[in-house]
Amino acid sequence: MFRYIENSARDSITEALEKLQLPVPSEIKLEEPPNPQLGDLACTVAFELAGELKRPPMEITSDIMSVIETPEIFEAVESKGPYINFFVDYGKLSGKLLEIIDDDYGSHPERGERIILEHTSANPNGPLHIGHIRNAIIGDSLARILRKAGYQVETQYYVNDMGRQIAMIVWGLLNLQKNLDDYPGDKRDHRVGRLYLEVNQKLKEDPGIKEEVDELLRQYEAGENEDTFREVVEYCLDGMKETMQRLHVHHDRFVWEGELVRDGTVGEVIESLRKTGLTRENEVLYLDLEDFGIEKELVLTRSDGTSLYSTRDIAYHLQKSREGDILIDVLGSDHKLAAEQVGIAVDLLGGKKPEVIFYEFITLPEGSMSTRRGVFISVDELMDEAHKRALEEVEKRRELPDDVADEIAEAIGNGAIRYYIARLSPEKHIVFRWDEALSFERGCASIQYAHARACKLLKKASFNGDEDIEDTWKPENDEKELVRLLARFPVVVEEAAMARRVHPVAQYVQDLANAFNSFYRSTPVIGSEFEGARLRLVDSVRIVIRNALGLLGIHAPETM
Structure with a gap:
């Protein structure tokens, strides 16, 4: 209905300009006056035409007012200085409006575009905390708004099952003679978080454990210990899903990054990037991005040849590119460089660069939060x-x-x-x-x-x-x-x-x-x-x- 009001005002301005044989701007701008006494809409067309016609805006407004007709939905059109102000006839508007407001009010026709919207995607190494919650709420709410606006939307959670944090939890299960149910807590994600904190403490006491954790990662990428890694991640996700359900956050699909490694997609991405002529090798394989104005290279593999999160992220975005017309990612502001690097790589391989919504972080009055140190509110x-x-x-x-x-x-x-x-x-x-x-x-x-x-x-x-x-x-x-x-x-x-x-x-x-x-x-x-x-x-x-x-x-x- 508001668009109908705006269009009625624009049409009346257009007709007046045509009668006066004056040019019609490609866009006739309207704004809402700060004071209702000045009307419901104000048109600034006189300012837009003043330079082209080399005439004062007041003169142009005066000419328009001499021929303009008041549209049906308005009770008056008046000039206030160089502005043309429209006053809605609320008797007519209210009758039409209240007849059309129903349970579906606010919905728009289908647009025929499919959006893949990734949000939350927190590492499954403990419960969601308030550092994650902004991502989840922005992403879930935006998906609802986009659907109301007529888009087809699929929300995805990208499950990081191949990160060092998960390998640390697996190491704990294999070396601390405990299982996850031994840890206190009613929810599974909280138990995983307690084990993760315990392993972090062990790492501080014995830095040599890091090599054992890295070896577990190499084995997992090679297809070993799959059941243990899967069990840990699913165990934690069960608890995280309970939290999201209570918060009314919904995901249509959970995509595991490990699947992109095991089906060969990540390997294909690495080979395709080699063919661009932009990769370099110096202990590690990396993508040189200097030609794109980015000094920091994008590392694609570790020195032992295993893939990195960034490489798998490129593969994931290429998969999303095949499935959606528009890609949207919700990320913390500390991911700006990584997002730009991945976007360039995806574009090089013919994929769609995602639109990224960056958000600043939530902190507590007493300071920042860290899952590793256990300083957070879940x-x-x-x-x-x-x-x-x-x-x-x-x-x-x-x-x-x-x-x-x-x-x-x-x-x-x-x-x-x-x-x-x-x-x-x-x-x-x-x-x-x-x-x-x-x-x-x-x-x-x-x-x-x-x-x-x-x-x-x-x-x-x-x-x-x-x-x-x-x-x-x-x-x-x-x-x-x-x-x-x-x-x-x-x-x-x-x-x-x-x-x-x-x-x-x-x-x-x-x-x-x-x-x-x-x-x-x-x-x-x-x-x-x-x-x-x-x-x-x-x-x-x-x-x-x-x-x-x-x-x-x-x-x-x-x-x-």
């Missing part, structure tokens, strides 16, 4: 603490059956975590603070509360969706702001998908919830002159808040 601990704090708040506000309170607390706690991370652009560093993330005065809890308020009001009115919109209803004040925001939702989805960004959706749903809370306080609904229209408006807000939160992987409770 995502499980984070969610447990969020649930506990949310439950305390729910119990303060209402008396509910234990199972109901528990379910609401889980929705609020998970929502707080996901929203706290989704609300900021990935380029911004985050210091994770409990009080901010779990605040019930702002953020996700206030959005979920707005949804619950809408549900409660509709239930009280016995709303069934058949209520008529009164012909004389014309939205004013808070109602007008709600209509304007509701009309924008499909555009927000489309623009977030095009920009590959999640935070615009988070900001939008906060704005919508704030506007609804203001409306709720100021505008009578049940028993009012325009009860039917206002109930339809409330129901539309309910649908859009739920749909927007759904794009962020957040549940919208019907009661709080």
Whole structure:
């Protein structure tokens, strides 16, 4: 609907310019004025034409205003200095808009393009921690937004089963006379993490163990000890998958890097790169990237001939290139050089260079985190603490059956975590603070509360969706702001998908919830002159808040 409004304004400008026999810009720019008193849309076409026509913008605007016709969806078109401002007829807009908002509102037609989106891909050497969580939440939310925007999306988790960290865990199983079930902890990934920390301590005491670990890697690449490596990785992934399921993070497919070695793909990549004439050998095989403006070479094999993560990553991206039209990777900002190197190699071999979303890290107020040193908060601990704090708040506000309170607390706690991370652009560093993330005065809890308020009001009115919109209803004040925001939702989805960004959706749903809370306080609904229209408006807000939160992987409770 918002696109319809924009197009109506552009069409009226185009027709006016044609009547005046003035040039029509390839793109007629529109913007939203900072003050609603200046209209709903402002056109800057006079500025765009001033240089070409060598005339003051005010004169051009005056000419356009002398012939322009007011489109049907607007009640007035006025000039404010050199700007041409359009005022929406909210009586007409609201009637059309509320008729089309349904459960699928915000969805776009299929685009016919397939996206392979890789995210999370944390090493399976312990539980996910808050250093991983930003990757998972950005990736999962973006996948939801892209699907809503009409793309076919497959999300993938790239399983690093051939890294030294996994070999260290295997070494521990083979040399410490223990099995993973001997370690304390309810979840498998936490047990693996404890073994990993123990092996790290042994390495500090005896650096010679490193050669034994390297030998295990060589053997695994040659096809030995496959069962043990597979058992370790699957054992850890079982626990990590439980965490992701609780956080509402979903992957369509898990791709194991070891399979790319054993099926010969990595070997083929190395030979193909040799044929480019850009490889060099000096104890190790590497790709010389100086011609591409990168001084640091990309090492392809170790001195013993075994492959490296980067080599296998190239093979993985070539596989994705065959399966998808667009590749998107979510990576920490410390991977920028490696991503650029791999992208060049993939391009050299005829693959598709991935679009990469880089994010800055999350730290604790007391400093950085390290899996190796055991200095981290696991995502499980984070969610447990969020649930506990949310439950305390729910119990303060209402008396509910234990199972109901528990379910609401889980929705609020998970929502707080996901929203706290989704609300900021990935380029911004985050210091994770409990009080901010779990605040019930702002953020996700206030959005979920707005949804619950809408549900409660509709239930009280016995709303069934058949209520008529009164012909004389014309939205004013808070109602007008709600209509304007509701009309924008499909555009927000489309623009977030095009920009590959999640935070615009988070900001939008906060704005919508704030506007609804203001409306709720100021505008009578049940028993009012325009009860039917206002109930339809409330129901539309309910649908859009739920749909927007759904794009962020957040549940919208019907009661709080």
